[in-house]
Amino acid sequence: MTGTSAHAFVDDRPGDGIFRVRRAAFVEPGLFEREMERIFQRCWNYICHDSQLGERGRYVRGTVGRYPVFAIRGLDGTIRCFHDSCPHRGSMLTRGRAGVQPTITCRYHGWAFNADGKCIRVRGRDTGYSPEALDRLGTDLKPVARVASYRGFVFACIDPDAEDLETFLGDARPFIDLMADQSERGMEVLKGESTYVMRANWKLQTENSTDGYHVATVHRNFAHTVRQRETLSGGADDARAKTEASRILDLESIRSGGYDVGNGHMINWSDRGSPEAAPLNEAREAITARFGEGKARWMIDRGRTVTIFPNFFLNDVASTCIRLWRPIAVDLTEIDTWCLAPVGETAEARRARIRKYEDFFLPSSLAVPDDVRAMEVAHSGSLAAGGDAWNDLALGYATMVAGADEAARELGARPLYSNPGRESETPFYAFWREWRRRMDGR
């Protein structure tokens, strides 16, 4: 596979109105190494939300491709990111997925570092090592080349020459802001996380995250089940306890759409059938006063998914979710999910947000298991004929327009392409063009 251009997998002919992806792109084992090197080791990788790094010395483990790293709040309050590897002989330094280690001591031979990464102890420094040897080997923690935060979302990149984070996020930023701006007091990741396994290629999750076409088929069961529950409950007293199923079942009655916002990032949105069911509805007045009607409409009345290249998304449709999917092998992906909530929302809104999150975003929910199944059988089926078949992403091509549509203009967003209607595959072009560009080293 090495030496084969990624152009062999993505057939992009704008002049002819053709965009196709060869299924081998999902199942060909030889592509995986190249994806690690050319995508994950050069891209910005999401690590954590800054609310998870509250006090000094608090760390969260992460990965950049296959490199173990950790982000830590330093003694000076700065968030840094280091390779999770002792400069002495390479042992991982973190003790768990997250915790507080103001002094990071390597459990193997006892070297110790402060939360800023400075070496504070080498056992036998004066007796066993010459100063020249210590200079040569370098005793401080090795920082990851780049670490940056955008609106509380912390990313790391091991390519010192990469574009800065803001440039990378580009025109996805106004959509990220719709999550970050939900409370003047900031946002927080709630306690209770989940990691689950998908036996399928990671790019199926990237596509699924922005795929509005599967919602009416895969998730009609979610919609029917929550409707059944509401009937059995005899209707909830609090509107927020209701789940708005209409966005799934009555697509023709709502506005929806999808955007290619460049750099491989994709947006999918649908108006809410019943905005009063949104936990954020209680903040409507304050949000409208701060941001105006257009942005308030986007934040409260419109559900959105923001898929950031290559493996991260923010979803504010059923509830507010951060999801990160880690490629482990060509056919194995680990997925982390967290609930992100506005600091200071009322107890009722918080409870409703959590229940809606549990209904949709967990491997124990009414939706994610069905998605995982859909992606696993898409992977298995793509093995047919050795992957030598094409996904012709023609759905919605005729309605795609260059630039912003009316809804995007309300937000001041600048998509490269817009599509009115979420049942279109044209936003995928963003991902596949970026995937091809990076895989071919351009």
Added chain:
Amino acid sequence: MSGFDAALTAEAAELLYREAWHLDRREWEVWLALYTDDAVFWAPAIAGDEGFSEDPDNDVSLIYLDRPGLEARIFRIEGRDSFASAPLPHTAHVVSNVRATEAGDAEIEVSATWLVNSFRRTDPPILRAGRYAYTLRRVEAGLAIARKTVYVLDDRIVGPIDIFNI
């Protein structure tokens, strides 16, 4: 944990075993009838490296359902329209280490350990394990489940989790 109440434990264990029996045989309505109308079914999520979520109103749980929520799960399973849930796996619940204590107000607290093996041809076999904490209530027909807490120990979850495989 004070003295072992063998008679009470035997009475409580019989209900836990009956619940496992009905779940493994997919007798959903009979299973649900073991629960009180105000029952709560709670599976906390993993929190950090060693803990679980604690407060369902402020933390994320894997599952937090009242009785209509449980009925809706049956609707989802029986409707056979959930991509993940048809065909259903075969399951075998093993419930052990049962210990029951009187908690007053006609309620009994029960702790137990569970293993569930799930098999479905297209998937790898799944073995899950955890602990149960029950609150049982004395009702006319005997004992009923007023609250069931399921601690799922898996911190890297393989396959879907539902009421029938934990």
